[in-house]
Amino acid sequence: MKTGLFSHFNRAGAWVLLMFLVTxxxxxxxxxxTPKRFLSMPKGELSLRHFEKLFSSPEWMSSFFQSAVIGVSTALLATALGTLCAIGLWRVSSKYSEVVRAFLLLPLIIPQIISAMAFYxxxxxxxxxxSYIGLILAHTILATPMVLITVSASLANFDPKLEQAxxxxxxxxxxTMRRVILPSVKPGVFAGALFAFILSWDEIVVTLFISKFSVYTLPRRMxxxxxxxxxxxxAAAxxxxxxxxxxxxxxxxYMSRRNASKDTA
Amino acid sequence: MSALRRHIHPGWALVAPFLLLVAALYLGPILNILWLSVTDPEPGLGNYQKLFESDSLLRIFWTTIRICLITTVGSVFLGYSIAYAMVHCHEKQKSYMLTLLLVSFWISILVRTFSWLMLLGHRGLVNNALEGMGVIAEPIAFMRNELGVLIGMIHYMIPYAVLPLLVNMQSLDMRVMNASRNLGATGSQTFWRIYLPLTTPGIVASSLLIFILSLGFYVTPAVLGGGKVLMIAEYISVQLLVTLKWGTAAMLAGLMLFGVLAMLYIMSRFMKLSTVFGGSS
Incomplete structure (x- = not known):
């Protein structure tokens, strides 16, 4: 459209905004x-003592470990449940399946504070x-809709005639499921697994409600x-x-670029 | 059995595990909470009545609405500018912009809130820098007030605002805009009378999305508000974890839930929800 003054101005503004988002x-x-014992900007000399403290602290290390265990378990469970669910809904493809799909996406959009209350x-x-099982179950329910979305997006590009063939x-x-459908939705499955892991790795609101002493995840400690x-x-964490x-x-x-180049090859 | 099988598509067997999990472990307790809101501590609409009788509840309610509205307007306005720039620039520049947007989208909310804490504090970096430059004599209070909460929330919400707008803007037929220019409209006329109306669905979708997300926002208001800016989500957590009053918390959760569902319904009238969430079909 117009490449006038306004457009240039807006583009510069957009770059400033994007910098504002990241920096x-x-x-x-x-x-x-900082070499000091309190939160401050370093003046002159730098020190790695806080990283040393982070990596030698049994509390922080146990939190890293617990978050990793919960994140990986959540990712595995959510990916399995979400992939099956997406394929099932894709095969049914009726007006009921769309209603059920909307219902199953609710854990993603309902405010986390309400989810936290419900699990609590x-x-x-x-x-x-x-307990581990409590956190993994809660995170799985929140993360599976992510997988459902990414796998459904992959399925939308899948030609149903291949299944027939x-x-x-x-x-x-x-x-057919193992050799035809699953390989072609692989990008969606991987993306979903990654999103599910990040969601769990980062989750704080629900975690604040359903964990106390014995499970202390990284976000909780932060x-x-x-x-x-x-x-x-x-700051080091x-x-x-x-x-x-x-x-x-x-x-x-990298994965999505590799998949894209595989598609064009 | 065979009659049943004819009516029920075998695909449902794959949907069943997650569907049952959500129904039993998620929908169940949510319905229970809604039930609590009219039965705890005693049956009736007493909890909902409190909203009109208690000044503090009413204040929290309005604070939440006000902060959500300002956050929505602010982040959709700024997001519109970013999305517009992204659609109207070279492919290469666009991919750089998208990378920055997604990186900020992915950085943990806790990390970002922590950073704001260091930047905006009374002796924070922003105040120090401004004082060093001689712009201000006294530190500005960025934190423990609505200003801090708004900065943190808008910062968090901008990527969410951009994505639906981007989907909408990319689907526009640019020939319409060219036609307008060829017929003699100026650039700004074309923007205000053609482009902006065509992006209304995107604006509505991203506004509602931001409003929904802000409504239940917990982390940023709790940290940057520093106990001075109480929003519904934080109030709920205090009611449950400190004063153990399920009734009031359940009432607020119920209101929030109905608000969210109503907005989702309006949103579905403007845009296919699946496109907002990046889904299929």
Whole structure:
């Protein structure tokens, strides 16, 4: 359309805004390198003491480990449930299946504070509050809709005639699923697994309600650190989290580029 | 059995595990909470009545609505600018912009809130820098007030605002805009009378999405508000974890839930929900 003054002005503004989105988070990097014992910007000398403290602290390390266990279990469970569900809804494809799909996406859009209340309410009588199983179950319910979305997006590009062809050639339902459908939705499955892991790895609101002492995930420990707002170890932890985020992002970008080039080849 | 099988598509067997899980472990307790809102501590609409009788509840309610509205307007306005720039620039520049947007989308909410805490505090970096430059004499209070909460929330919501707008803008037929220019309209006339109306579905969808997300927002208001700006989500958590009053919390959750569902319904009239969530069909 118009490439007038306004457009140029707006583009410059958009770049400034995008910088505004990314840079504040990076402030944790210099702060984590401060040689002082309290949160401050380093002046002159830098020190890695807070990273040393982070990696030698049994509390922080156990939180890393617990978050990893819960995140991986959630990702596996959510990917299995979500993929099956997406394929099922895709095969049914009726007006009921669309209603059910909308219903199943609700855990993603209902405010987390309400989800937290719901799990808190039920987990107490079930006796799984403050346990691995409780957190994994709750995170799985929140994360599976993500997988449902990404796998459904892959299925939308899948030609149903391929399934027919496979069956006409004598393959059983199971073989068709394993050798025809699953390979072609693989990008969606991987993306879904990654999103599910990140959701669980990052989840704080529900976790605040359903964990207390025995399970203390990384976001939970960060939350405490943030509220106390003195110890620069939190800044070091934040830097580690940023690094992991960027790695995961680069990995998913690499995967999607590889899949894209495979499609064109 | 065979009659049943003829009526029920075998695909449902694959849907069943997750469907049952959600129904039993998610929908169940939510319905229970709605039930509590009219039965705890005593049956009746007493909890809902409190909303009109208690000044503090009413204030929290309006604070929440006000913050959500300002956040929505702010992030959709800024998001519109980003989405517009992204649609109207070179492919390469667009992919850089998308990368920045997604990186910020992916950085943990806790990390971002923590960063704002260091930046906006009384002795934070922003105040120090401004004082160093001689712009201000006294530190500005960015935190423990609505300003801080708004900065944190708008910062968090902008990527969510951009994505639906981007989908909408990319689907527009640019020939319409060219036709308008050829017929003698100026650039700004074309924008205000053609482009903006055509992007209404995107604006409505992203506004409702942001409003829904802001309504239940917990982390940023709790940290940057510093106990001074109480929103519904934080109030609910205090009621449950500190004062153990399920009735009031359930009433607020019920209101929030109906609000969210009503907005989803309006949203579905403007745009296919699945496109907003990046889904299929």
């Amino acid at each position: 504040p988070a990076l402030i944790a990097i210099p702060v984590s390198l 309410r039920l987990w107490i009588p079930m006796g799984i509050i403050d 496979s069956k006409n050639l004598g393959a059983s339902n199971w073989t 939350w405490n650190g943030i509220r106390e707002n003195t110890d620069p170890t939190v 934040a830097v580690v989290l940023i690094a992991i985020t960027i790695l995961a992002f680069a990995f998913s970008a």
